[in-house]
Amino acid sequence: MEKQKSKRVTEFIVIAVVIVCFCLVIFQLETTIQNELNVLF
Amino acid sequence: MCNKKSNKKKVETWLAIIAMLLIIVAWFVGGQLENADVLSSIKAKMPKIAKLEEVEESTYKISDSNEESLGYLTVESYMGYGGPLKMAVAVDEDGKIFDVAVINSKETPSYLKKVLDAKFLHRLIGKSYQEDYSLGKGIDGVSSATYSSRAIVEASKKGNRFVAAKILGFDVPKAASSSLKFGTPEIILLLLFAMGYFAHKSSFKYTKIARWGTMLIGLFVLGFFYNKPFTLSMINQLLLGYFPPLYSQLYWYLLLGGIFLALTVENKNPYCLWFCPFGAAQECMGMVGGAKPRSTGKFKNIFKWSLRIIILFAILTALLLRNPGVTSYEVFGTLFKLTGSGLQFAILGIVLVSSMFIKRPWCTYLCPMGPVVDHFTFIRKLITNKWKSKKVNA
Numbered sequence: 001m002e003k004q005k006s007k008r009v010t011e012f013i014v015i016a017v018v019i020v021c022f023c024l025v026i027f028q029l030e031t032t033i034q035n036e037l038n039v040l041f
Numbered sequence: 042m043c044n045k046k047s048n049k050k051k052v053e054t055w056l057a058i059i060a061m062l063l064i065i066v067a068w069f070v071g072g073q074l075e076n077a078d079v080l081s082s083i084k085a086k087m088p089k090i091a092k093l094e095e096v097e098e099s100t101y102k103i104s105d106s107n108e109e110s111l112g113y114l115t116v117e118s119y120m121g122y123g124g125p126l127k128m129a130v131a132v133d134e135d136g137k138i139f140d141v142a143v144i145n146s147k148e149t150p151s152y153l154k155k156v157l158d159a160k161f162l163h164r165l166i167g168k169s170y171q172e173d174y175s176l177g178k179g180i181d182g183v184s185s186a187t188y189s190s191r192a193i194v195e196a197s198k199k200g201n202r203f204v205a206a207k208i209l210g211f212d213v214p215k216a217a218s219s220s221l222k223f224g225t226p227e228i229i230l231l232l233l234f235a236m237g238y239f240a241h242k243s244s245f246k247y248t249k250i251a252r253w254g255t256m257l258i259g260l261f262v263l264g265f266f267y268n269k270p271f272t273l274s275m276i277n278q279l280l281l282g283y284f285p286p287l288y289s290q291l292y293w294y295l296l297l298g299g300i301f302l303a304l305t306v307e308n309k310n311p312y313c314l315w316f317c318p319f320g321a322a323q324e325c326m327g328m329v330g331g332a333k334p335r336s337t338g339k340f341k342n343i344f345k346w347s348l349r350i351i352i353l354f355a356i357l358t359a360l361l362l363r364n365p366g367v368t369s370y371e372v373f374g375t376l377f378k379l380t381g382s383g384l385q386f387a388i389l390g391i392v393l394v395s396s397m398f399i400k401r402p403w404c405t406y407l408c409p410m411g412p413v414v415d416h417f418t419f420i421r422k423l424i425t426n427k428w429k430s431k432k433v434n435a
Contacts, residue, residue, distance in 0.1 A: 010335060011335075011336070011337065011338045014335045014336070014337050014399060015337050015338075015340055017391060017395045017399070017402065018337060018344055018402075018406045018407075020391060021388060021391055021392065021402075021406065021407055022344075022347065022348075022351075022406075022407075024384050024387055024388045024391070025351065025370050025388065025407060026351070027384055028370045028382065028384040028385060028388070029351070029354075029355060029358075029368055029370055031382065031384065032150060032367055032368065032369075032370070032382075033358055033362075033367060033368065035150060036150075036362055036364060036367045037362075
């Protein structure tokens with residue numbers, strides 16, 4: 001039971017880390033594309 | 042169960058084909074959109090110039106606001122890190138450069154900014170067509186932005202020599218021919234490929250030691266010393282057909298050629314596991330914290346497909362904008378040369394801290410190399426299966 005709980009907590013932390021990283025990657029892409037579009041148009 | 046599996050495979054096949062078609066469409070559409078207005082860009086970046094009269098294709102007679110002649114301007118390009126870098130080169134009546142501007146470039150924005158912030162363009166002012174200058178010979182480059190610096194110098198030199206010879210009618214001395222650059226990074230890369238190839242075989246006894254050896258060499262030599270990891274912009278460059286000059290960027294050909302050759306022939310990717318500098322950095326952090334492979338459980342497929350969609354979007358955008366480096370979100374340069382945006386530093390911090398507990402989090406969840414290799418091996422498998430079945434039928 002305890003092991004199961006700890007596994008779930010770990011899984012939750014990994015998911016949270018990945019989601020945060022995904023969001024940052026998307027923001028980074030959005031920023032660079034926006035900058036490029038500003039230069040082009 | 043078997044039916045479900047075959048349906049899933051069918052869907053994946055169609056998605057892989059659709060992704061390929063989208064890439065082809067983006068390539069064509071990007072080509073149509075490319076011809077941007079060069080003249081307005083010249084006027085915006087070179088305020089001294091008020092009037093341009095075309096005397097030859099991409100070459101203009103220029104004058105200031107008082108209608109006084111300034112000389113001639115030509116637009117020349119040279120292959121930079123991400124693709125062709127277009128320069129406007131203004132030359133006076135004596136054949137000396139008096140103004141230069143970057144009109145269009147495919148360089149990674151943070152690197153180009155570094156070059157421009159260092160006032161690198163000023164180093165070209167006053168250079169004459171008679172001088173035999175190049176990067177490192179008469180002009181110092183900007184550290185960690187060598188490709189961009191070289192492209193600026195070479196495009197300007199080409200423009201200067203063109204105006205002097207064709208427009209002003211001067212006798213221009215022959216340019217020194219460039220020799221193939223085969224140096225330490227190229228030798229190290231070949232050695233790493235060879236070590237990866239021989240050491241991954243099951244008959245080899247010291248696989249673990251060899252892997253740590255190649256990883257540490259990759260980390261310090263290809264990472265910290267030369268900052269030459271494999272990036273998404275290289276894939277974009279390849280798709281766009283922006284091949285860099287062989288003599289100055291042999292490394293680019295060896296790295297891409299080595300990876301795709303190993304993938305095609307052996308269906309193995311020696312780079313990621315054996316000498317990717319960023320992978321090695323994560324594994325070193327993992328040694329400190331005792332990292333283990335950590336799964337996202339039932340969300341595994343959602344993250345896998347989300348990354349694939351992000352990478353497809355990044356590739357399509359790069360093709361549409363004709364700029365390989367524009368969607369390069371990797372944090373390699375951020376770690377190895379401390380260059381990048383605030384967001385990239387934030388991503389790097391999270392990745393390095395989490396890699397103490399999660400084995401290679403970047404490689405598992407964020408690296409663009411994963412979906413690219415998946416797509417390549419999937420298409421390879423489709424082709425080999427079709428070829429094999431054709432052979433059996435025959």
